[in-house]
Amino acid sequence: MSEASEANQRQQIVDARLRALGGCPNARKAIDLLADQDSFTEYGLLAGHTTAVDDDGPSDALVGGVCDINGHPTVIAAHDRSVENATHSDRNMRKLAKLITIAATNRWPLVLFIEGNGSRASDPRPVPPIVNYTRARWDVLEGLTEMSGWAPTVAVAVGPTNDSHAAMTFLCDLVIATPDAEFGSMVNSEETFSSANAAARGDIDVLVKDIEEAVSTTQQFLHYWHDDISDFASSDSASSIAQIVPDNRRRAYDMRKVIAAFADKDSVLEVGSAWGESLVTAFARLEGRSVGIFANQPLSPRAGAIDSAAADKASRFVEWCDAYALPLISFVDNPGYMVGPEAEREGIARHHARPLSAIHHRTVPLYTVQLRKAYGLGPFAMSGFGASRNMPELRVAWPTVESGGMSLEGAAYLVKRKEIRGAADPVTARTIRDQYAEEMRDVASGVRAGRTFSFDDVILPEETRPLIASMLRRSQRILPPVKVHHIDTR
Numbered sequence: 084m085s086e087a088s089e090a091n092q093r094q095q096i097v098d099a100r101l102r103a104l105g106g107c108p109n110a111r112k113a114i115d116l117l118a119d120q121d122s123f124t125e126y127g128l129l130a131g132h133t134t135a136v137d138d139d140g141p142s143d144a145l146v147g148g149v150c151d152i153n154g155h156p157t158v159i160a161a162h163d164r165s166v167e168n169a170t171h172s173d174r175n176m177r178k179l180a181k182l183i184t185i186a187a188t189n190r191w192p193l194v195l196f197i198e199g200n201g202s203r204a205s206d207p208r209p210v211p212p213i214v215n216y217t218r219a220r221w222d223v224l225e226g227l228t229e230m231s232g233w234a235p236t237v238a239v240a241v242g243p244t245n246d247s248h249a250a251m252t253f254l255c256d257l258v259i260a261t262p263d264a265e266f267g268s269m270v271n272s273e274e275t276f277s278s279a280n281a282a283a284r285g286d287i288d289v290l291v292k293d294i295e296e297a298v299s300t301t302q303q304f305l306h307y308w309h310d311d312i313s314d315f316a317s318s319d320s321a322s323s324i325a326q327i328v329p330d331n332r333r334r335a336y337d338m339r340k341v342i343a344a345f346a347d348k349d350s351v352l353e354v355g356s357a358w359g360e361s362l363v364t365a366f367a368r369l370e371g372r373s374v375g376i377f378a379n380q381p382l383s384p385r386a387g388a389i390d391s392a393a394a395d396k397a398s399r400f401v402e403w404c405d406a407y408a409l410p411l412i413s414f415v416d417n418p419g420y421m422v423g424p425e426a427e428r429e430g431i432a433r434h435h436a437r438p439l440s441a442i443h444h445r446t447v448p449l450y451t452v453q454l455r456k457a458y459g460l461g462p463f464a465m466s467g468f469g470a471s472r473n474m475p476e477l478r479v480a481w482p483t484v485e486s487g488g489m490s491l492e493g494a495a496y497l498v499k500r501k502e503i504r505g506a507a508d509p510v511t512a513r514t515i516r517d518q519y520a521e522e523m524r525d526v527a528s529g530v531r532a533g534r535t536f537s538f539d540d541v542i543l544p545e546e547t548r549p550l551i552a553s554m555l556r557r558s559q560r561i562l563p564p565v566k567v568h569h570i571d572t573r
Contacts, residue, residue, distance in 0.1 A: 415457050484541065
């Protein structure tokens with residue numbers, strides 16, 4: 084090869100790299116925001132829509148590679164709609180399959196910024212049976228399935244996400260979505276649903292206002308996967324945790340305030356807040372240790388009762404934490420499972436067993452705090468309650484505890500039903516019921532619960548954080564050397 088030819092080849096590479104680096108601006112911005120400075124090593128920079136020297140499809144709509152996030156190796160890829168509507172082709176799917184293989188092999192987290200219209204109609208197809216694109220597509224989807232329960236995967240939906248792009252999104256552990264995200268199929272492009280609608284269905288874990296918030300949420304989530312930290316502080320509201328639960332047992336309160344007061348300051352990341360609203364699920368830290376918290380929400384429309392959505396939400400979260408060796412903490416204030424015609428139509432008979440099974444099969448420690456009520460099968464769903472051979476490592480209660488096969492009001496009605504039915508008016512009937520409920524409440528006091536060894540201890544609310552923190556210090560987080568199980572899909 085002549086010197087002139089070598090120079091020409093060199094210049095072609097330089098020009099092609101410059102064109103590629105100048106393309107996919109949104110994808111490159113997302114990666115720049117998330118990755119540590121100067122840590123990104125790109126794969127497939129020159130991969131294009133065609134083999135032409137002057138190909139005008141930079142990076143074939145997918146920028147990807149390996150980077151560091153807060154000093155930890157991470158695999159990252161980002162679609163960009165400015166190139167071929169971010170559609171999937173043989174080349175960019177093979178690129179993505181390679182990156183997922185790197186993540187799975189090294190057990191590194193995987194972050195995907197996703198938008199696009201599914202398969203590229205113009206992508207050349209070889210003669211059957213050699214169908215590279217189809218193979219590459221399945222390599223990606225199977226790779227994401229393989230990653231489930233092995234290393235964390237994050238999908239950030241940043242725009243219209245259709246067909247194979249949507250399939251990729253919902254195979255990831257954590258799904259974040261910006262307001263620009265919407266989901267559907269190009270087969271019927273008029274029928275799409277927004278990120279808010281997807282969140283209400285349980286498809287989206289965290290809604291964010293923009294790409295910057297998506298990046299900070301991703302960084303926070305990945306932080307729970309990595310080492311414990313020594314730089315922590317208790318919440319500003321930690322000392323007032325006892326005042327969150329009202330003295331009046333019929334008054335609702337916000338369980339999120341309890342979680343915030345219990346956990347380290349600014350360490351709580353709630354997931355799935357728009358779905359299964361009677362249950363709160365959140366990652367947090369306690370004295371620098373990563374934990375998973377699931378808790379009944381008395382302030383919800385169903386007052387913390389477990390419906391089909393909440394049962395699925397609880398079981399998936401327990402599996403999630405168990406797969407990644409995160410200790411579990413449950414806060415219990417639960418009137419039981421939902422019953423009635425609507426609950427039956429939602430399949431409560433089938434769904435109710437899922438959290439019981441997940442708790443029984445867990446391998447991580449579980450610490451349970453019962454704040455107030457637990458009726459029927461509620462305590463089983465939240466803690467295993469003693470019916471399981473895999474009981475909680477610690478099960479404690481606050482002085483406001485009350486437990487039973489049904490609510491105190493329900494039990495009062497059964498005992499006093501003749502008097503209640505014979506009352507002169509509804510007000511008198513409620514008075515009879517409520518008075519007897521209060522009598523039973525006194526009988527079922529926190530002291531009596533402690534004396535009958537119904538709990539490992541009955542503690543004051545302000546003792547909760549130091550007690551559970553002391554238990555955590557006695558346990559080690561050890562990731563299993565082999566995959567224990569996958570994380571159930573939504």
